[in-house]
Amino acid sequence: QGDVNHPLASRDCQALIDYLIQFDAIVGETRPQPPLPFPATPLAGVEPVTTPVGGLLVYTATAGQYLQAGQQIAEIIDPITDRVTSICCTAAGVLYARSLRRMATAGMVIAHVAGAEAYRSGYLLSP
Structure with missing residues (x-):
């Protein structure tokens, strides 16, 4: 879109x-x-990346990019204080989805990273 x-x-x-x-x-x-650009990964290995703060959402990684654990995905800029919060993934994987919204709220899922190691369980189609 x-x-x-x-x-x-x-x-x-x-x-x-x-x-x-x-x-x-x-x-x-x-x-x-x-050929697949990356090997298939388990649904239980998907990391829903959330932001702890709200503000202007500026992506620093692109969809389809392979990220290392701890790599920055985005920055959240507080429009009042200009404070910048770095948002990083916790595991290595492919960034396959990003939110289209440009203003984030605290706790919002802003991206999904497909990792190779399964670590989630239960209903996996939601954060």
């Missing part, structure tokens, strides 16, 4: 067509699938 451009839309469209051909929903010539 936040990254709309013609080259990305063309790649996404071709990927959907390729999927439908492989699924036998439409007729066409199959192409080899591209």
Whole structure:
């Protein structure tokens, strides 16, 4: 939603067509699938990254980027005091989702990092 451009839309469209051909929903010539940029990870290894403070949300990492444990994802800037709070991931993994909002509230999930080690349990589709 936040990254709309013609080259990305063309790649996404071709990927959907390729999927439908492989699924036998439409007729066409199959192409080899591209290699995964990173290995698959367990859903229980996803870190919902939250912010302890509210303010202006400025990302320093991009979606699709592989992050090391402790690497900064974003900064939260307090619009009243100009205090900057660094937001970091706790485990290594791929930053695969970021909030589209630019103002964060304390406790808000601002990003998700897919790590290789499962550490969560229970209902995993929410923070």
